[in-house]
Amino acid sequence: MLSGNVLQALGIDSNTIFLIFWVGFFFVTFFYQARLQSYMALNDISRGLNKLKLMRDKARKEAIDYLVNVGKTTNDPTQRVDQFLDYVTIMPVDIDPAGLVGKIDHVVTTNNDRVRAEVGTLLGQNNPVTVSISENLLEVATSLNAIHKIVRHFYLLGKKTNSYITLLQLQMLMPMIIQEADALLNAVDSFKLGQPVGDGIGPVIVSRYMAGKEKRAVAKDTVMAITEYKGRKLYVLKADGPMAYVGQPGVAIKKIMGDMGVKPSAIVMIDAALKLEGEKTGEIAEGVGAAIGGIGVEKFQIEEAATNAKVPLYAILVKQSLLEAITVMRKEIAEAADKASQVLNRVIEEKTKEGDDVVVAGIGNTLGVAQ
Amino acid sequence: MMSSVPGPDKKTKLLVYTIEECPVCGQKTKRAFTVGDYVTKDGAKCTKCSNQTRVSLVYAEGTKPSG
Numbered sequence: 001m002l003s004g005n006v007l008q009a010l011g012i013d014s015n016t017i018f019l020i021f022w023v024g025f026f027f028v029t030f031f032y033q034a035r036l037q038s039y040m041a042l043n044d045i046s047r048g049l050n051k052l053k054l055m056r057d058k059a060r061k062e063a064i065d066y067l068v069n070v071g072k073t074t075n076d077p078t079q080r081v082d083q084f085l086d087y088v089t090i091m092p093v094d095i096d097p098a099g100l101v102g103k104i105d106h107v108v109t110t111n112n113d114r115v116r117a118e119v120g121t122l123l124g125q126n127n128p129v130t131v132s133i134s135e136n137l138l139e140v141a142t143s144l145n146a147i148h149k150i151v152r153h154f155y156l157l158g159k160k161t162n163s164y165i166t167l168l169q170l171q172m173l174m175p176m177i178i179q180e181a182d183a184l185l186n187a188v189d190s191f192k193l194g195q196p197v198g199d200g201i202g203p204v205i206v207s208r209y210m211a212g213k214e215k216r217a218v219a220k221d222t223v224m225a226i227t228e229y230k231g232r233k234l235y236v237l238k239a240d241g242p243m244a245y246v247g248q249p250g251v252a253i254k255k256i257m258g259d260m261g262v263k264p265s266a267i268v269m270i271d272a273a274l275k276l277e278g279e280k281t282g283e284i285a286e287g288v289g290a291a292i293g294g295i296g297v298e299k300f301q302i303e304e305a306a307t308n309a310k311v312p313l314y315a316i317l318v319k320q321s322l323l324e325a326i327t328v329m330r331k332e333i334a335e336a337a338d339k340a341s342q343v344l345n346r347v348i349e350e351k352t353k354e355g356d357d358v359v360v361a362g363i364g365n366t367l368g369v370a371q
Numbered sequence: 372m373m374s375s376v377p378g379p380d381k382k383t384k385l386l387v388y389t390i391e392e393c394p395v396c397g398q399k400t401k402r403a404f405t406v407g408d409y410v411t412k413d414g415a416k417c418t419k420c421s422n423q424t425r426v427s428l429v430y431a432e433g434t435k436p437s438g
Contacts (some may be wrong), residue, residue, distance in 0.1 A: 193406055195387055196429050204428070242409035249396055327431075328387055334430035349424070368429055370411040 006219045006264045017341030032165045034362050041167040045155045049279035050172040052148040055185045059141040061093075062188045066137055068190075072124035080122055084138055085145040086145065107154075115139075123157060129194060132243035132367070136191045147181050153315050180322065188324040191244060197369035198324040198333050202270040203238040203369040205340050206362030210236050210371040218255050222247035223371060229345065231354030235262060241366035249292065249361050256359060257305050266312050267302070268347055270340060271363035273317035283319040283331035284340055286347070291315035316343050385431035392427035404429055410412035 007013075018329050029036075066332065067077045089111045092103035119134045120126065151170070158166035163165050196204065213225035214284040217240070224237040235256050239247030249269075256262050269291040275281065305312045318336045344360065351356050389405035390399045391414035414424035 009374055193387075193404075194409065195404065195431075204410055208427075238382045242412075285379060328385065329428075330385075331430045331432045334428045335388075337428065368409045370409050 037207055038158075038162065038164045038179075040168050040251055041164075041171040042159060043159075043272070044171050044175060045151070045167065047300070048178055049151055050179060052144070052181055054152055055181050056144040056148045059137075059144045059185055059188055062192065063134070063137040066192055067122055067134055071114055071122065071130055071134055073122055074124050077122050080118070081138065083354065084118065085142050094322075096193045101297055101300045104295060107293060108297060109267070123177070128243050130141070130264055132245055133191050133194060136244045136365075136367070137188060140188055140191070141213065143184055144181055147177060147184075149338040151177060181223040183323040185324060190326075191367065193328075193330040194242065194244075194368050197326055197365055198329050199272045199319045199326060199364040200329060200366055200369045201272050201318045201333050201340070202362035202364040203241060203366040203371075204236050204329075204334070204337050204362070205270050205344065206360055207238050207369055207371045208337075208341060209234060209360065210238070214328070215371060219244040219248040219251035221248060222252045224252060224256070226369065229348055229358075230331060232348055232352055233357045234348075234360050235264070235360075236360045238362040238371060239364075239366040241369040241371055244367035246294070246365050248298065248365075249363055250305075251299035253302050253359060253361065254305045257309055258310075262357050263309065264311055264359045265352040266314055266316045266348070267306055267361065268316065268344060269302075269363055270316045270344065270359045271318075272320055274325065275319035276319055279319050280332075281320050281324055281330060282336040284336055284343055285317040285319065286343060288313040289313055289315055291317055312351065317349065320321050334345075377431060383433040385433055387429065387431045389414075389426055390428040390430070391415060391424040393424045394423050395422040396420045398424075400424065401426070 007017075045305075059309065062079050063362050064078055067081070069071045089107060092100060092107060094100055099346055115135050116131065116137070119131055120139065123134060124129060128145055152171050154166060157163070158170060188196070209229075210223075210225040213227050215223045218224040218237060219292050221240050221243070222237060223240045224235055227234045227236060237249060237252050237256075239245040239249075253267065257264065271291040271293070273291070275283065290299045290306070292302065294298050302313070307309075318333060318340055320330070324333065325331050349359075375424060378429070383406045386393055387406045388390070388401050392398070392401065394417050396417060397435045398417050402416065408426055408429055412426045414426055417424050
């Protein structure tokens, strides 16, 4: 009542108050909109960053617990694991691209050998399944550590420089980054228990062709068996399971076609492929080309070997999401194995003739899939 | 040990099963996954023809939450 009287005495009515409010609102939104949105973006990113930190810590703890409880480490591995998380792989210079794949292969192989040797020294046993699972758990923790560090870097940089655009871009990417980090964290449970993951569908399919046949090592962590299908000689290869290996299919195919002198009429590769949103899990796609992911070294080697010998490359792909590819194999993916085997048989029958040699490669992480 | 992991939508739980298949009569048996199971591992004797079964698949299936 008193304030109403004061306003009346000043000659300010309710219309004037509304006008002042709207002018004030216009002023604030016109001049401070970017700052307000930066503030909201900072809050959003900060929440996401906390989630990423919790994920990283959980993956680190799971790796340490596995090393202690299953790996039977003799000493406390915490310090070594922390050093491991910050270990970097420096990629070769690419300003002169000639021979770059060989250099990348060398750096990556050196890193993989180092990881295995280091895990070997940490563990109190040398069971290959335990060693490979430990390697994978440490890789998951390392990836989550790297994601957390990169997001934190851009968050702090955007905050420090008050860069609205940097923060906005990071805010827009956060849901996808969290989704990817969540998939990595979920992979920990499957790895710990030695369960086949969705990515292992290729090895599951080819293991059926290798069962009961003599296996031989053809490359690091990679085995091959020779079998027959309707008068064709099949050279079937996959990573050595049930360890969590991906093997070296590129080296293996080069060896089969080089050292072993095999002249295949076709190379058929079976792999998991990331589905697009809207596609069904377990759908099978056929195509041509080298069906293999990764950094590109193996793909290059296979393409080179096939091109030099003019051998057609056929691909059979089983669709799945990133989460499904690195966590325990879903029923829809497992059930696609029968259909994919039928497709493989049909491709062999249609593209080759009796008496031909065919290379069949099951690509993917072979955890929980022996041969 | 029955293994369960969270499903993609966090509400469904995924239960992991091992499928043992008889190479002679094709009889399939579904049981809970136990640590140490892997594809191609020898399983129990076939309930139909008493031949040695082999693990043919290990997969997770979603369970709908009740209520």
